[in-house]
Amino acid sequence: MSGGFGAPSPDAAVYVISVAAELTGLHPQTLRAYERMGLIQPGRTGGGGRRYSHRDLERLREIADLTRAGIGIEGVRRIMELELQVDALRARNEELLAELEAVRHGLAARAAVNQPANKLPVLHRGPGQSVVVWRRPR
Template sequence: MSTSPFSPQPNPEAAVYVISVAAELTGLHPQTLRAYERMGLIEPGRTGGGGRRYSHRDLERLRQIADLTSAGIGIEGVRRIMALELQVDALRARNEELLAELDAVRRMLAMRGAAQAPANKLPVLHQAAGQSMVVWRRRS
């Protein structure tokens, strides 16, 4: 299945939905969308004339807010949950970066041999038999 140049994948960050369409797609009233914006839970894009434009990501966020509030969670709880989810996403991304870096160090050690590598440029490695490897970076 190929992607045609005439039907590109939409960017989830592209602010394309007017407020009436966003309200219909999320099942929320336009005033609710405006209220969520005033509360700082959502930040839609703006046109040159000041009209709101919502992205697909905004619609997902609005649905999540609606789900949480309908489950009895207050606005401050929703705000905290969403902040924690952003933090978890950032930590996952950082973890993947560190795993990639660890993999690169392991490959380098395998290619060069630990004894041949310059000690001041490699991280300090400690590994007990049958356990995970811990990498400590030396600070310059």
């Protein structure tokens, strides 16, 4: 839990299996089966009891929606893997856009004070993944 008496973070493992089952509309055995299949990884207490987070409950609801739509467990697993990849790619894209913006800002500042541009060669990928080095004329 974060400080104070606020709501727990979405990743705080606070729900016992019976509560998680009731909140998701799934049977506790289904939750255990999904864990065995690797679709969900609840937290554990010192005594080994399962504890589910709000994020776990959202994932369980998504699994239930997909299976209700007729998608098999292996399809669900693949969809969830792809969603994680998409999320990672989106985050990386945001990082690269921020980096590009910083470089553009730096180039604009350099041009404003009339400093020489970067003399490093420009790299281009050619066919077959070979690297072609082009040098800017001086």
